[in-house]
Amino acid sequence: MCSFTNTKQQHRWIDNAKLKLLKLVMKFLKLVRGHIGLDGKEGDDGSGGIADEDLELPFVEFLEKQRLPPKIKSIILYAITFTDYDQDGGEACKKLMKTKEGIESIALYSSSIGRFPNAMGAFIYPMYGQGELPQAFCRCAAVKDALYVLRMPVVSLLMDEQNKLCKGVRLTSGQEILSGQLVMNPSFAVQNSGSHMQSAQEGLNYLNLLGKVARGVCKTNCSASVQLELSNVLLVFPPRSLHSEQLASIRALQLSSNVSVCPQGYFVVYLSTLCDDAILGKECLHAAINALFGLSSSETSTSSNNGDPEPKPTLLWSFVYVQEISQASCDAAVCSCPSPDGNLDYRDILEMTKKLYHSMYPDEEFFPESAASVNAEDDGALSD
Known part of the structure; x- marks a missing residue:
């Protein structure tokens, strides 16, 4: 009693x-x-x-x-x-x-929260992965009479000898495409001569670097969430929670087949953390991977809701790498777009993109709303 x-x-x-x-x-x-x-x-x-x-x-x-x-x-x-x-x-x-x-x-x-009926929280992810975002831009640009040339690398820039400005590019086929403005992938830089391009490994313009982000990709056949019924989950490891020298948060985004990024019955987990040192960044990601997954089905976790050990999801495949984070830049010869950063959303990269656009076209509006989209919204409101 x-x-x-x-x-x-x-x-x-x-x-x-x-x-x-x-x-x-x-x-x-x-x-x-x-x-x-x-x-x-x-x-x-x-x-x-x-x-x-x-x-x-x-x-x-x-x-x-x-x-x-x-x-x-x-x-x-x-x-x-x-x-x-x-x-x-x-x-x-x-x-x-x-x-x-x-x-x-x-x-x-x-x-x-609650913006979409099929989204449980405040975070949504595009169907078929983030590769659909440039696909959407491609379709949007095509409506505005843009021209896409696929599977045809650029080998050099065409420079105007008088004003030293870039006037176009030359393709591997020898074809020359002229343009008033040129925006390049941040993984390429222009040599001092201004006529040839080189990859990041051969000589990136380090003046534009903002830091590094370590990234990891894992494949598993079981959810890493304690609540196994949750398929798309964001896990956050606060600083110093896994590694004594872990200075930044580690984020692990688990996605399943319901967003069409992997076969049914499997999960893909993307990990990322900001770092100054590439080796330390990889060590922190490996610590997160070891905390989430086991190398075999016999490995168990020491934490569960009732105190009993639970099996960890089996790690089927993983890959870890480090990317340089560079900001947008623009000079008389060529402009460079910002690289993917360490954020899960697109706020910072969109802001940098808008600044780059306005530096190129100061008198133009960034993605002006068209009359067709306004009418579509009105029609949708009436149909509700």
């Missing part, structure tokens, strides 16, 4: 702790929602915005002011706002997120 009473009291204490934690989280979300919706103005419900001085604080300090526990704070920092570097590292942190940036990221996360 005494044992039963103690257990009941313990459950009551746990329930009270959960209720207190829930109140703190709800209070924080109400504060964020009030700031997002009211732009810092007092609302009818008494909720207001976040003070300007708090917006300039490091976001981790602002979360501490809200008395959020470490676990909830870590979830907000690394799984919702997608902070890269260790925010508790003080001056050692390579990039400290300010409260204003954190609130903007939470606003994006909040506005993304």
